[in-house]
Amino acid sequence: GQNIDQPTEMTATEGAIVQINCTYQTSGFNGLFWYQQHAGEAPTFLSYNVLDGLEEKGRFSSFLSRSKGYSYLLLKELQMKDSASYLCAVRGGNDYKLSFGAGTTVTVRA
Amino acid sequence: GAGVSQSPSNKVTEKGKDVELRCDPISGHTALYWYRQSLGQGLEFLIYFQGNSAPDKSGLPSDRFSAERTGGSVSTLTIQRTQQEDSAVYLCASSVQGSGANVLTFGAGSRLTVL
Numbered sequence: 001g002q003n004i005d006q007p008t009e010m011t012a013t014e015g016a017i018v019q020i021n022c023t024y025q026t027s028g029f030n031g032l033f034w035y036q037q038h039a040g041e042a043p044t045f046l047s048y049n050v051l052d053g054l055e056e057k058g059r060f061s062s063f064l065s066r067s068k069g070y071s072y073l074l075l076k077e078l079q080m081k082d083s084a085s086y087l088c089a090v091r092g093g094n095d096y097k098l099s100f101g102a103g104t105t106v107t108v109r110a
Numbered sequence: 111g112a113g114v115s116q117s118p119s120n121k122v123t124e125k126g127k128d129v130e131l132r133c134d135p136i137s138g139h140t141a142l143y144w145y146r147q148s149l150g151q152g153l154e155f156l157i158y159f160q161g162n163s164a165p166d167k168s169g170l171p172s173d174r175f176s177a178e179r180t181g182g183s184v185s186t187l188t189i190q191r192t193q194q195e196d197s198a199v200y201l202c203a204s205s206v207q208g209s210g211a212n213v214l215t216f217g218a219g220s221r222l223t224v225l
Contacts, residue, residue, distance in 0.1 A: 004152075030209070030210065031210065031211060033213070033214075035216075041218060042114075042201070042216040042217055042218045042219060043153075043201070043216045044216070045213045045214070045215070048211050048213065050210075050211065087152070087153070089153075091209075091210075095208075095209045095210070096141065096158060096160065096166075096208030096209055097155055097158060097166070097208075098143075098153075098155070098214060099155065100145075100152040100153040101152050102150070102151060102152040103152060
């Protein structure tokens with residue numbers, strides 16, 4: 001089975017940096033995804049990692065360590081619109097199914 | 111279409127009734143997924159369709175749940191004899207293929223409330 005853990009909630013100040021950690025134990029590994037979901041809306045794709053290291057996309061970066069079963073999403077220069085739930089998802093050994101963590105709700109305060 | 115379209119966006123039903131939820135994926139996407147999201151919970155995998163292959167139904171919680179995909183495009187998720195614990199947001203997603211770096215694009219979901 002798949003086990004994906006991430007913190008439930010995080011709060012940060014506008015302009016600051018927040019790091020959302022995700023640990024996983026899965027049967028096989030074929031990539032890790034981060035999605036953003038605003039309340040009442042569809043999840044939208046943020047990043048994909050399949051090799052170890054850091055992927056940077058503007059204000060958002062995602063890191064992966066396959067040996068540690070660990071990833072993080074780094075949000076820099078936080079804006080109020082970044083208040084949302086962030087979902088960590090792993091594509092396991094069967095290569096098509098995405099298994100999701102429960103999500104981390106980030107609240108950005110002025 | 112430009113995105114994944116789901117209908118209805120909201121459905122309120124009485125316990126014991128049947129409901130049908132529809133998903134229209136992005137044109138050309140061969141992979142289609144259904145997930146369920148309950149309040150405060152992660153996305154729970156329900157079913158996966160890939161082209162003409164047999165679907166992976168391993169996530170369906172009971173035999174009251176079924177899904178079909180006609181002509182490799184539109185999909186319908188049917189819940190028979192609904193129960194209160196079926197209340198959730200049902201999300202559909204599609205991707206070019208269901209493997210590797212292929213990104214799932216989600217619809218806005220169908221919110222089901224069973225009274």
